Amino acid sequence: AAAEKRPARILLNRVPATGRLKQQIAAELAARGLHTLGAGLGNRTAFTTAFMQGLAVTEAAPRGVAGLEVMASLEALLPLMKENR
Secondary structure, three states: OOOOOOOOOEEEEEEOOOOOHHHHHHHHHHHOOOOEEEEEEEOOHHHHHHHHOOOOHHHHOOOOHHHHHHHHHHHHHHHHHHHOO
16 A cells, blocks of 8 residues: 555454453554554444345444444545545
8 A cells, every 4th residue: 555655544343342452453553553444343243143144234234333333434434445546
């Protein structure tokens, strides 16, 4: 990404819903000059449940926490994608 002068962000996936691990990981990445997307995906059973139904979590439970996390991640990604056109 740096060689192509494109912004890069790390999307944290399967992070615990409680505790400080997410913040600790983000702080460690920032200390190394790496940036997280801000939004992230928790370690939620809704993802597995939706998959077993052949659906995306945004279809199975669009207003659930997992569905909202996916939408927040998308909203955080879109400006970066538009920047690179």
